[in-house]
Amino acid sequence: MAQRDGSIYLYLFIVACVLFMIMTVLFFLENSAKENILADKARVEAQKTSLENDKRDLNQTIGELRNLIAGPTADSADWPKEPHYMDLMKEKAERAINEVLTELKEPPRSYDSLIGCYGDIQGLFKRLLEARAEAFAKRDAAVGSEVKVREASDSTVAEITKANSQTLTSLQELQAKYEDLDGRSKAEKAELVKQLEKERDEHTEQVVLLSRQSAFKDTQIKALENRVEKLLAEVNKEKTDEDVEADGKIVNILSSSGKGWINLGRPDHLPSGLVFRVFQYTKGGKKHFKGQVEVQKVGDDLSEVRVIEEKDSLNPIVAGDYVTSAFYDPKAQIVFVFAGTEMESKDVTKDYVVSKMKSYGAQVSEKVDINTDFLVAFKNYENTPEYKAARELGVTVIRERDLLEYIGR
Structure with a gap:
């Protein structure tokens, strides 16, 4: 246990x-x-x-x-939260860089990040500084050139001023010489006037004698002209009474106004103002003269006339009577010469007038001679050699409107 x-x-x-x-x-x-x-x-x-x-x-x-990016006032509460904000910043930086590259004439660039942009910004900033320095250098050179030009200009102005001063002095000297010469010339002119008056008094007798001789010669010439006119009148009268033939016929006549028409026109070389004697044939083929008519307006086929004399009112001029003139020849070619710078009428041209006149059988010449019938006066005709020659040869001068009436304008 x-x-x-x-x-x-x-x-x-x-x-x-x-x-x-x-x-x-x-x-x-x-x-x-x-x-x-x-x-x-x-x-x-x-x-x-x-x-x-x-x-x-x-x-x-x-x-x-x-x-660095947004500045010292940036607040975290205001900082964008969008995920693409960095991309937007990169695009803005890229756009700004490409604008600078465009100014520098270089091709554009693209970037994947802001760091790449920052690297190029440093290089571009350096280049911009270099360009700025180059521009300042050019400006300084230009300013220097301008200063030199201004100095040269000031020097030139000083020289010109000096030259003007010398010129002014020369002008004053020339003015003094001119006044002296003017005084002398006035004195010489007064002396010459005295001599001229003296010589004029001495030659007064000779002038009076020459004037009397000239008047006597003019009287003789006038008497001879009157004699020639009388002889021509007698010759024309003799021809009219004995050998004259009918040149045309009265087509119609207005007894109330004395206006009528004859069967002659421009193709017949009929001039305005020509006076015809009117007659009718009686028994035995004799001619009974009834009066005179004057051509008023020339037409293409008919021409207007005016009764200027009627011998017997009981036997008036009627249609069917004949007309004749010793000064009219339908076969003769009328010669015209133009004088002056240009036509007054703006409705027609000189070429048209010439072609129309030639179509009626007239001739247009450049110079006045003994065969010229009419000189047509255009603007400023008084000082032309054609007008002077026409006056010396006694050629009839007509106005432009008379010529236009002749061709039916």
Whole structure:
């Protein structure tokens, strides 16, 4: 019994020892795990502190980047949150760089990031500074050239001023010489006037004598002209009475107004103002003269006439009577010459008038001679050589409107 009790106690003791050892091991294991946990906690705290420091540094860096990009007034609350904001910033930077490249005449560039833009911005900024320095250099060179030109201009102005002063002095000297010469010329002119008056008085007698001789010659010429006219009248009368033939016929006559028409026109070379004698045939083929008509307007086939003389009111001029004139020849070609610078009428041209006159059988000549019948007076005809020659040869001068009437305008 006592032995069994001792075994029990021994077992209990062993169990107690084992338990003690287990508790000791557990105690040491727990302390080791706690230290590990504390060590891990300390390590985690250190990592947390490091991460907080990194976060603070990162936030500071982000703030600095914000200040760099958006300025010192940028607030994190106003910072755009869109994911494509960085792309927009890159596109703006790329657009700005390409504008500068366009000014520099270089091809555009594209970028994947703002860093690439920043690298080119530095180079472009340097080139812009170089271009600015070059522009300033050119400006300074231009200013220098302008200064030189201005100095040269000032020198030229000084020379011109000096030359003007010398010229003014010369002009004053010339003015003095002119006044002296003018005084001398006036004195000489007065002396010449005296001599001229004296010579005029001496030649007055000769002038009077020449005037008398000239008047006598004019009287003789006038008498001869009158004689020639009388002889021509006698010759024409003799021809009219004996050998005259009918040139045309009265087509119609208005007894109330004395206006009538004859069967002659421009193709027959009929001039305006020509006077015809009117007659009728009587028994035996004799001619009985009834009066005279004057051509008023020349037409293409018929011409208008006016009765200017009627010998017997009981035997008036009627249609069917004949007309004749010793001064009219339908086969003769009338010669015209133009004098003056241009026509007064704006409705027709000179070429048209010439062609119309030629179609009626007239001739247009350049110079006045003995065969010229009419001189047509255009503008400023008085001082032309044609007009002077026409006056010397006694050629009839007609006005422009008379010529236009002749061609039916």
